[in-house]
Each structure stands twice: as C-alpha cells, then as structure tokens.
Amino acid sequence: MALRGRLLEILTGHLKGEDQFYEEICRIFSGLDEVILSVFAPGCGPPRPIASSKPFDLLDYFDERSAAELIRRALEDGGPVKATASRTDKPEAKRVFVLCGIRPSGRPAAVLVLSSACDHQFLAEYVRSVSDYASLLISLNRTAQLEQTILDTIPAYVYIKDQDFNIVYCNKHFREAFGDPDNRKCFQALKGGADPCPSCPSSNALANGEVAMNEWLCRSGKAYFSLHRKIKFHGSDHVLTIGIDVTELKVLEEQLADAISERSELEFIINKSPAVTFLWKNEEGWPVEYVTENISIFGYSPEDFTSGRIRFAEIIHPEDISRISSEVAAHSLNGEDAFEQLYRIVTKDGRIRWVRDYTWARRDDSNRVTHYQGIILDVTDEVLAKEILKEYASNLEKIVYERTKSLREAERMAAIGETALMVGHDLRNPLQVIVNLAHIMRENVRSAGIDQAVSAKIERDLDTLVNQAEYMNKIVSDLADFSRPLEPKAERIYLPAFLEALTRDAKIPEGVDVSISVERGAEEIRSDPSMLRRVVVNLVTNAVQAMPSGGSMRIAARPAQGGVAIAVSDTGIGILPEIRESLFKPFVTGKAKGMGLGLSVVKRFVDQLGGEISFESEVGKGSIFTVWLPGSDQTPV
Amino acid sequence: MGAPEYYVLLVDDDASLLETMKEILEGKGYCVDTSQTASDALKKFKERYYDVVVIDMVLPDKPGTELLRELETSRIPRVRKIVLTGHASLENAVQALNLGADAYLLKPVQPDDLISAIADQIEKQKQEIQLIQKKILLFIERDFEEKIRRLEEEKYL
Numbered sequence: 175m176a177l178r179g180r181l182l183e184i185l186t187g188h189l190k191g192e193d194q195f196y197e198e199i200c201r202i203f204s205g206l207d208e209v210i211l212s213v214f215a216p217g218c219g220p221p222r223p224i225a226s227s228k229p230f231d232l233l234d235y236f237d238e239r240s241a242a243e244l245i246r247r248a249l250e251d252g253g254p255v256k257a258t259a260s261r262t263d264k265p266e267a268k269r270v271f272v273l274c275g276i277r278p279s280g281r282p283a284a285v286l287v288l289s290s291a292c293d294h295q296f297l298a299e300y301v302r303s304v305s306d307y308a309s310l311l312i313s314l315n316r317t318a319q320l321e322q323t324i325l326d327t328i329p330a331y332v333y334i335k336d337q338d339f340n341i342v343y344c345n346k347h348f349r350e351a352f353g354d355p356d357n358r359k360c361f362q363a364l365k366g367g368a369d370p371c372p373s374c375p376s377s378n379a380l381a382n383g384e385v386a387m388n389e390w391l392c393r394s395g396k397a398y399f400s401l402h403r404k405i406k407f408h409g410s411d412h413v414l415t416i417g418i419d420v421t422e423l424k425v426l427e428e429q430l431a432d433a434i435s436e437r438s439e440l441e442f443i444i445n446k447s448p449a450v451t452f453l454w455k456n457e458e459g460w461p462v463e464y465v466t467e468n469i470s471i472f473g474y475s476p477e478d479f480t481s482g483r484i485r486f487a488e489i490i491h492p493e494d495i496s497r498i499s500s501e502v503a504a505h506s507l508n509g510e511d512a513f514e515q516l517y518r519i520v521t522k523d524g525r526i527r528w529v530r531d532y533t534w535a536r537r538d539d540s541n542r543v544t545h546y547q548g549i550i551l552d553v554t555d556e557v558l559a560k561e562i563l564k565e566y567a568s569n570l571e572k573i574v575y576e577r578t579k580s581l582r583e584a585e586r587m588a589a590i591g592e593t594a595l596m597v598g599h600d601l602r603n604p605l606q607v608i609v610n611l612a613h614i615m616r617e618n619v620r621s622a623g624i625d626q627a628v629s630a631k632i633e634r635d636l637d638t639l640v641n642q643a644e645y646m647n648k649i650v651s652d653l654a655d656f657s658r659p660l661e662p663k664a665e666r667i668y669l670p671a672f673l674e675a676l677t678r679d680a681k682i683p684e685g686v687d688v689s690i691s692v693e694r695g696a697e698e699i700r701s702d703p704s705m706l707r708r709v710v711v712n713l714v715t716n717a718v719q720a721m722p723s724g725g726s727m728r729i730a731a732r733p734a735q736g737g738v739a740i741a742v743s744d745t746g747i748g749i750l751p752e753i754r755e756s757l758f759k760p761f762v763t764g765k766a767k768g769m770g771l772g773l774s775v776v777k778r779f780v781d782q783l784g785g786e787i788s789f790e791s792e793v794g795k796g797s798i799f800t801v802w803l804p805g806s807d808q809t810p811v
Numbered sequence: 812m813g814a815p816e817y818y819v820l821l822v823d824d825d826a827s828l829l830e831t832m833k834e835i836l837e838g839k840g841y842c843v844d845t846s847q848t849a850s851d852a853l854k855k856f857k858e859r860y861y862d863v864v865v866i867d868m869v870l871p872d873k874p875g876t877e878l879l880r881e882l883e884t885s886r887i888p889r890v891r892k893i894v895l896t897g898h899a900s901l902e903n904a905v906q907a908l909n910l911g912a913d914a915y916l917l918k919p920v921q922p923d924d925l926i927s928a929i930a931d932q933i934e935k936q937k938q939e940i941q942l943i944q945k946k947i948l949l950f951i952e953r954d955f956e957e958k959i960r961r962l963e964e965e966k967y968l
Contacts (some may be wrong), residue, residue, distance in 0.1 A: 218876055236871040252851050379861060445903030508877075570848075598897060598898070599869060599897040599898055600897075602918040602919060603823075603825040603827075603828055604827075605918065605919040606825075606832075606920065607825070607827045607828050608916045608919070609919045609920070609921065609922065610831035610832055610834075610922055611830065611831055613835055613922035613923070614835060616837075617835075617838055640921075644919070647919055701927055766881065
C-alpha cells in the first residue's frame with residue numbers, strides 16, 4: 175500500500191487533471207505485488223529508480239520499439255527483463271513505458287517508466303494496451319502457481335539445464351532426492367559418475383523435438399528412469415528432464431525375471447527327469463490343462479493333450495481305467511487330497527508301461543475338486559522285476575530240486591569216471607579172448623572141410639560176434655574218454671586226408687554210400703587230432719547205425735565264422751523229438767540204442783576243443799550234426 | 812619144414828587170453844611161450860632167445876613199463892617188443908615207445924593185425940641183424956687191411 179500511495183503521489187504531481195488515468199493506473203497495478211517506478215526526463219542523465227525493493231537491471235531511456243520488444247520478451251519467457259535499449263537522440267519524444275514480467279521467484283512485477291514530456295492522451299492509450307498484458311500476467315501467474323504445485327506434487331523430478339549443464343530449474347522432488355542444485359552442475363555430477371543423471375545428454379546432442387531416455391542407478395542405490403527433451407527456455411536451447419524413481423519397479427522386474435528363470439529352470443529339470451507332471455481338469459475323461467514336455471518318454475507330445483485331441487483317460491490301459499476312476503472318486507469323496515496309484519498306460523506306439531501316479535486334488539472355495547495334479551513315474555522295470563522275483567520265489571522249490579538232481583548226476587558221473595578205467599581194462603581182456611576165439615573158430619571151420627553153406631553161416635555169425643565185441647569195445651572207450659581229464663594238444667590237421675582215413679577205418683557197411691567234401695578254405699585246421707577223430711568217428715558211427723537198411727552219408731567241411739564247420743549227415747531214421755533235448759547228456763535217457771555215451775563224448779570233446787555242436791533231425795528222413803571248430807587264431811590250446 | 816623157427820613170448824595176466832593167442836600164433840607157425848608175470852618172463856628170456864615179445868602193460872607183479880625198462884638195460888639180447896594194452900592213451904603210448912617198445916597195439920586187437928605186426932617186427936629184426944652183420948664184416952675187412960698195411964710198413968722200414 176505504501177508503494178501504491180507513493181505511485182499516486184508521484185503521478186498526481188506530474189499528471190494533474192487526468193483523474194480517469196490515475197484510476198486506471200491504480201486498477202492496473204492493484205494485482206501486482208511489486209511496482210518499480212523509474213522517472214526520467216530528457217537531458218537529466220540516467221534514470222533513477224525511485225521505488226524498488228529489489229531493482230531490475232538498470233534501465234536506460236530508450237525508444238518505443240525497443241521498449242515493446244522488452245515487454246514481449248518479458249511476457250514470453252516469464253523471466254526477468256533485461257533492457258539493453260540504446261539512448262535516443264530526441265529527448266522530446268514520447269517516453270512512457272510500462273514493463274511487465276515475472277521475476278525468477280515467480281511473482282509478477284511491472285516497471286513504469288515515465289517521461290516528463292509525455293502527453294496524457296498517449297499515456298492513457300498506451301497503458302490501456304498494456305493493461306491487457308497485465309491481466310494476462312496475473313492469469314499466467316496463477317497458472318504458473320498451479321503448474322508449480324503440480325510439478326512439486328508429482329512423484330517425478332523435473333529439471334532444466336542450460337548448455338553449460340547448469341541447472342536453471344528444478345522442482346521440489348528433485349531437491350528432496352538430490353539436494354539443492356545451487357551452483358551444482360549436472361556435468362560435474364556426470365564426471366563423478368553420479369546423481370542426478372550420469373548420462374544426461376547435452377542440448378547439442380539432441381535434435382529438436384527429440385526425446386532421449388535412459389535408466390540409471392544413483393549412489394543411494396535407487397534406480398531412475400529419465401526422459402530428456404530439448405526445449406527453448408529464455409530464448410536459448412535447454413534440456414528438460416523428467417525422471418521417475420523406478421527402484422520398486424526394478425526390484426519387481428528382477429523378481430519377475432528370477433521367477434521366470436526359476437520356472438524355466440524347474441521345467442528344464444522336470445523335463446530332464448523321468449517324472450512326467452500333469453494338470454487335469456476334473457471333468458469327463460480328464461482333459462489335460464498342462465503337461466511337461468517329458469511326456470515324450472511315452473511317445474506323446476504336450477500338444478496332443480493340451481489341444482484336447484487326447485484326454486488323459488484315453489491313454490490309461492482299458493483294463494485299468496474303471497479301477498482308476500473308482501479309486502480317484504473314492505479318494506476325493508473321502509477328502510483325501512494326496513494319493514498314489516499304480517496302473518498301466520499305453521504309449522503312442524502301442525507299448526504298455528507301468529506307471530506310479532502321485533496325485534493331488536485341487537479344490538475350489540466350495541470344496542469341490544476342480545483339478546488334479548500328478549507326477550507320473552515309469553515303473554515298468556520295477557514291476558517286471560517284482561513279477562520275476564515272485565515267479566522265482568514260487569519256482570524256488572523246483573529250482574532247488576533241479577539243482578539237487580544235477581548235483582546227484584555230477585556225483586554219479588564222478589563215480590562212473592572212477593570205475594571207468596578199471597572196468598575198461600577188465601572188459602578188454604575178455605573182449606580180446608572173444609575176438610581170439612572167433613579167429614580160431616574161423617580157422618577151424620575152414621580147415622575142417624565142412625559143408626560150404628554151413629561154414630558160410632558160421633562165418634557170418636562169427637563176423638557178427640566180432641562186430642559186437644568191437645561195439646562193446648567202443649562203449650568201453652567212450653566210458654574211458656568221458657571220465658578221463660582232457661588236455662587237447664593242437665596240431666595242424668589236413669582235413670581231406672584226415673576224413674578219408676577216418677572213414678576207411680570206420681568199417682562202413684556195404685549199403686551205406688559215403689561222400690566226403692572239403693570246401694576251399696577248410697582244408698587245414700588246428701586241433702587235437704585224436705579228439706577230433708573220436709568226434710567224427712562217433713558221429714559217423716551214429717549215422718551208420720541210423721541207417722540199418724542202408725542210405726547215404728555225407729561228410730562236408732566248409733569255412734564258417736572264422737573256423738571250420740564239419741557236417742555229418744545221414745538219410746536214416748532220424749531222432750525222436752522226445753529225446754532231442756537230452757541228446758548230449760550221458761546216461762540220462764538211454765532210450766535209443768547206440769546213443770548212450772557216444773554223443774556225450776562228442777559234446778565233451780567239442781567243448782574242450784573250443785567248438786560248438788548243433789543238429790537238425792527229421793524222423794524218417796535223417797539227421798545232420800554240425801561241429802564247428804575255431805580257426806587257428808581262435809584255438810584255445 | 813626148411814623155414815626158420817621164430818620164437819614169440821606172450822606176457823599177460825589173463826590165462827584165457829594167453830591160451831587163445833598162443834593157439835592162433837602157433838597156427839601161423841610161431842613157437843610161442845607164455846608168461847603171466849614179469850618175473851617169469853625175465854626168467855624165460857635168460858633161458859632162450861626170443862624174436863618178439865608181446866607185453867601187456869598191466870601185470871600182477873610189476874607194471875609193463877618196468878619190464879620194458881629191464882629188457883633195455885639188462886644183458887638180454889635184442890628182442891622186438893610189441894605193447895598190447897587195454898589202457899589206450901597217447902601218454903601211455905609215448906611212454907611205451909620211449910622205453911623201447913617197437914609197436915603199440917590196443918586191446919582188443921584183431922588177430923590178423925597182431926600176426927602182421929609180429930611178422931613186421933621179425934622182418935625188421937632180420938634187416939637189423941643183416942645190417943649189423945654187414946657192419947661187422949666191414950670192420951673186420953678194414954681191420955685186416957690195416958694190419959697188412961702195418962706189416963708192410965715194418966717190412967720196408
């Protein structure tokens with residue numbers, strides 16, 4: 175009020191008689207907080223401020239145009255007015271100006287400059303036009319205050335920096351976050367790698383209208399997200415920065431990322447494990463809502479289920495489905511939310527696998543089961559092993575019986591072995607006597623000169639006698655061979671000659687046609703000759719005995735599997751199916767004459783020679799026995 | 812009969828075997844003696860010369876191998892030895908041949924085979940004797956020539 179009074183006083187002194195003008199002046203400036211008056215007149219030197227609490231920059235007297243420019247800038251920028259107008263050389267010119275603007279504190283102010291030489295008419299007109307500015311200023315001021323309130327309230331820091339990185343404006347939030355920006359340069363902070371924004375761009379780095387963004391962490395550990403935009407401020411390039419605290423967001427983001435990676439980690443582990451994880455809806459057929467990828471161990475893909483193409487119930491074995499359904503229903507009814515089941519599922523390629531299913535029921539608010547979640551483990555091996563074990567347990571008695579039997583057999587064999595040599599020797603002497611006597615009788619018959627027919631008959635009988643004695647001798651030899659410990663001594667054997675000599679000595683009856691063939695590559699073999707001889711002789715003897723009314727016998731050697739296979743085949747009676755299994759066992763069957771020890775000796779010898787024996791036979795058509803012997807490099811001796 | 816007589820000794824513990832074997836061999840013109848023990852056989856060797864002896868490897872008083880060894884080491888004249896055994900094995904055969912056996916036969920042997928084995932041994936014995944006789948003659952001739960040469964040398968000296 176003091177100011178206004180002073181103003182009026184001054185104006186009254188100079189401008190008497192213009193009541194209307196004074197009133198208008200008063201009205202115009204009544205909304206302003208501060209008015210600075212400067213009165214000057216032509217020729218009186220620099221104007222002196224006459225009333226100012228805080229003076230503007232020194233005002234000089236200047237012409238109309240430069241004054242108008244000053245006002246325009248003041249209104250545009252809202253900042254302090256800097257008057258730089260030059261002195262005019264026409265002191266009598268009209269000189270009345272009102273300068274309005276908003277000061278850095280945000281308060282509007284006006285400067286009235288008066289000239290002693292002005293005329294009242296002009297002044298009135300001018301002030302009227304200025305009055306519009308003033309009212310605008312007031313409204314601007316109010317808007318500015320509102321905006322300031324908003325800027326100070328929003329949870330973001332806002333600041334403007336000039337080209338030298340000086341902070342020329344900041345809001346309350348900025349101060350709270352980073353302290354007073356006075357004399358502080360963003361640039362310096364940048365050099366220190368710290369607040370408020372280590373990498374805020376300079377205005378030169380930004381194009382007009384361009385927005386730059388960055389995220390950074392301040393020293394206090396808080397995270398910020400900042401937007402930078404180039405603006406015009408006080409007529410020059412500045413950068414407006416708006417930043418928000420994103421610390422919490424960052425934490426959430428990290429937690430989210432952790433959760434995601436944890437989940438994918440978990441999925442990875444589950445998918446690498448044999449535990450297939452399911453989530454079924456408690457609806458008809460158990461449609462699947464989720465299943466892990468390792469369902470592929472049963473041949474399916476998750477998509478088979480999640481697309482609704484296959485419902486879970488459809489892969490359960492048809493024989494198990496009704497049991498499983500009723501079990502699940504019973505568990506749910508009893509309020510049991512965790513249960514375990516064992517059943518079979520059918521894989522996509524039709525195999526049957528046993529699974530153990532650990533299921534949990536999920537209920538809604540009304541305690542109704544909405545979903546089941548389960549882990550399914552393939553336990554086929556376990557189930558099969560148990561079955562085998564069960565079978566084994568039930569067969570234990572039988573196994574024990576058979577073991578005992580074979581042990582007894584072994585004991586029997588040992589006893590036989592012990593007596594074999596003694597029996598052999600003791601039997602051979604009487605055999606020699608029989609053979610001798612047959613010889614003597616034959617000589618006697620020849621020299622006695624009896625009837626030709628009678629002597630022929632006697633000689634045939636004697637032949638049979640000798641043959642039977644020889645057969646008895648063979649039994650004795652087999653017995654000895656079977657009981658004697660074997661030590662094969664490998665020698666090089668030339669098979670064509672070996673087989674030829676062997677058949678020549680074997681006394682093959684007239685009615686049996688013999689053929690020997692040795693393929694290229696099977697001519698030579700390294701083996702124990704006496705053992706191999708017994709093997710082939712026994713097979714040949716059997717073949718001959720299998721053809722009582724004649725036939726053809728074939729001995730064929732050929733290279734096979736790195737060794738040599740010798741096959742002895744006949745066109746004889748064949749081997750009855752019921753004795754085939756025990757054919758190589760000694761003393762076990764005794765069913766067929768001539769099969770007693772011969773083949774068991776063959777088997778024993780072939781085993782000792784590191785070979786293998788096999789046979790095929792058809793009753794009424796004949797048999798073929800094949801002995802395979804290893805090649806030189808495979809011979810164990 | 813102008814043909815030379817050959818003596819064969821059969822050594823076996825089995826009387827029936829000896830009896831029948833003797834009959835067969837005598838039928839072929841051999842002079843046959845038999846022994847049931849090794850000691851009896853050795854006694855017989857001292858009484859006369861045998862061309863061939865047939866020995867069983869199992870005898871009541873000592874093994875046939877022992878008899879073979881004694882025949883080799885004693886001052887009994889060279890006799891062809893055939894082993895006839897019921898214990899057929901390669902080891903036994905090798906052992907018998909190492910102890911000086913000339914042939915090895917397995918019981919029961921066909922009489923014809925035994926007969927030819929004996930004939931074979933007698934033939935070999937004959938050849939061996941002829942060879943020895945030739946060597947002796949050669950030695951005597953050389954010895955004689957040497958003596959003549961010395962006498963002549965002395966005479967000239």
